[in-house]
Amino acid sequence: xxxxxxxxxxxxxxxxxxxxxxxxxxxxxxxxxxxxxxVMAIVLRGKQPRAAHYVGLSMLLFTVGALGVxxxxxxxxxxxxxxxxxxxxxxxxxxxxxLNGVIGGQVIVLFVMIVAAAEVAVGLAxxxxxxxxxxxxxxxxxxxxxx
Amino acid sequence: MTLFVLFGAVALGAAVGMLFQRNAxxxxxxxxxxxxSVAVLFLTLGAEFLFVAQIIVYAGAIVILFLFVIxxxxxxxxEVLTEPRRFxxxxxxxxxxxxxxxxxxxxxxxGGARMxxxxxxxxxxxxxxxxxxxxxxxxxxxxxxxxxLLLLVATIGILMLAKREPR
Numbered sequence: 001x002x003x004x005x006x007x008x009x010x011x012x013x014x015x016x017x018x019x020x021x022x023x024x025x026x027x028x029x030x031x032x033x034x035x036x037x038x039v040m041a042i043v044l045r046g047k048q049p050r051a052a053h054y055v056g057l058s059m060l061l062f063t064v065g066a067l068g069v070x071x072x073x074x075x076x077x078x079x080x081x082x083x084x085x086x087x088x089x090x091x092x093x094x095x096x097x098x099l100n101g102v103i104g105g106q107v108i109v110l111f112v113m114i115v116a117a118a119e120v121a122v123g124l125a126x127x128x129x130x131x132x133x134x135x136x137x138x139x140x141x142x143x144x145x146x147x
Numbered sequence: 148m149t150l151f152v153l154f155g156a157v158a159l160g161a162a163v164g165m166l167f168q169r170n171a172x173x174x175x176x177x178x179x180x181x182x183x184s185v186a187v188l189f190l191t192l193g194a195e196f197l198f199v200a201q202i203i204v205y206a207g208a209i210v211i212l213f214l215f216v217i218x219x220x221x222x223x224x225x226e227v228l229t230e231p232r233r234f235x236x237x238x239x240x241x242x243x244x245x246x247x248x249x250x251x252x253x254x255x256x257x258g259g260a261r262m263x264x265x266x267x268x269x270x271x272x273x274x275x276x277x278x279x280x281x282x283x284x285x286x287x288x289x290x291x292x293x294x295x296l297l298l299l300v301a302t303i304g305i306l307m308l309a310k311r312e313p314r
Contacts, residue, residue: 040152045148045149048148049151050263050266051266053155055257055262060250064162064165066245066249071166071238076174076213076217080174080175080178081165083178084165090189090197094192094197099262099266099267101273103274104282106197107287109197110279110283113201115294117298121301122308124213125305128216128220
């Protein structure tokens, strides 16, 4: 019996297996980042954070959420990333409310939460309906408006 | 500053983890971590009511809804949980470019000397349920009524969507 020819592995399958290199690098980066954060927390413990710090964090979180919406393909994860973006904006609202001493910023955060809840409920209902028909949660499969 | 650095780092780390996590359930759990640390940041800014509302509404309701839908679609089904592949080189490059452009565009908000001054002290009761409620039912009464309408419309819409078509 001849040797079975190696089945050509498509790029998708081979890439899905966890590479030994990437995981180790990510682990080292995570440990290093944790140490940096602890050192920063100790060094900066006396000072008060400024509005710029909160707005900067809000910026970073918003960017991560936007990249998630752009890069991820799973419809559920896409919605989670939208929540991340809404939440990032909430931080900026609360920071500015504190900076200006105006309660309106916090009231608007409450409205954002309500709208987010309504949006998630309707969006998830639509995803469930799509999944019933297409058996897929991948947004790349949803390229037609009518089927 | 200690609280800000610790919980800000946890929030950012959870968000980045969500970006790279291919399992949808794990992504939802990372979202809970992110939302809870943001709730603590709200507390450090003096927004006590929003701290509680964030935990109840976001972590308690929205993420549970996500997990509920994941379970409903089938937690053991491959196509629900994971993405077909990791990010490819093209996605890394284009995503990096898009991220840098977005950060550069948003960095304009950081200007201004006022942003770097110490945060002013707040009057007593700032951010409490009472002050938010007073504001909500006086200055922001019309938007508040409109959100009530929005929730009603959303409820009716979901009922229409969930209704099975008669055979």
